[in-house]
Amino acid sequence: MRLLIISCLLLVTFASCTFRTVKGFTKISSEKKVYSSPYFSSAVTDYVYKANITVYGKSLSGLFIAKKINDSTHRVVFTTEFGNSLMDLEIGPESFKVNSIVEDLDKKIILKTLKNDFRLILANKHFIRNEYENGQEKVYQSKDGSRFNFLFADKKAEQLHKIVRASRFKEKVIVSFTSTNGQLAETIYVKHKNIKLGIALNYLKN
């Protein structure tokens, strides 16, 4: 009996335990089932960004080029400033294909990290599990494997400006977007909290 009470208490505690990321926010009943990110959602736009990547104090720069090639898949090519491709990938919510990659970048850990980061940036559809709000913002929570994604949008325009990828207790990756028209992200910053990796993307008007 005592064990049952303890178990029940633990269960209640665990279930009601708020995520660190939405501390100070109020959980509300969710009307939305899906949150659609406006960024990288057009099938006719060539998304070309100047990219600066810093890894443990070292830096690598080039161009990040993305295009939506079907309903759920994006083609992503990373090139040097001179134009030669360093990697060519196809990324969907469930799919991941490496079309080509230079030897130096062809490492499991690099590919896994970039795959997860690019998915966060590119994904258009997020299936909502919970919804939170405060005075200015709404936060949509979706499940992503063993992690959760928290999508921060301002309340008025519903404009996405931040995604936090987190476990129940710890934030892992933060992606920030700035956009003047709400459709195209002019700057994107990806910051990892457990490794020293940062990616900065600046949109290039072609």
Place this chain on the structure above:
Amino acid sequence: MKIRLLLIGILFCMHSWAGFAQEQKMTAAEMESFKQKVNGVSKKISTLSTDFVQFKHLDFLSKDIESSGKMFFKQPNLLNWKYTKPYNYSIIFKNSKIYINNEGNKSAVDVGNNKMFEKINKLIVGSVSGDMFDEKEFTISYFKSKEGSMTRLLPKDATLKKYIKQIELIFDNTENTVKQVKLIESSNDFTKIIFRNKIVNAKIDDAAFNH
């Protein structure tokens, strides 16, 4: 890793004003005369400055990615390749070092005895001095077209082959200098660089190569 990626990048653009292309094959006599003319011009080059426009073509994009800038070269081995649009990025070769200025963030890489660097350096200088028809490094074919004379180079080196399937250079028929370079990757995507406002042997101050 960084050095290698960097060198691959540089290699890509540096062939630029070196020289290759295609169409109607040159006869043996035409080939000889063409080589002599190009070598003759190249040997007299002590400095070179030019504007360039670069087009990156990827089949899945609706438009080529365009960038542009300036290039300065001074014998024997000073080189500044500088993008000014749509971003500021320059790479300077000086005293076995590569200096990069990426939107104001400066860095330097010591390439010392790096073999790939030596190859690139040889290609750059060779393309200016006339020592560029290197049959050891490339299988070269010579063509003529309305646009000008063209050479097509197929790399022999295994490392280079991985990144570049073919290089095409188009030469100006009157000046016998390179006016366009096309670097084709194994995927058939390519980078095309067009040179404009080329100035040969004008005084270039050493400050043009300051980091």
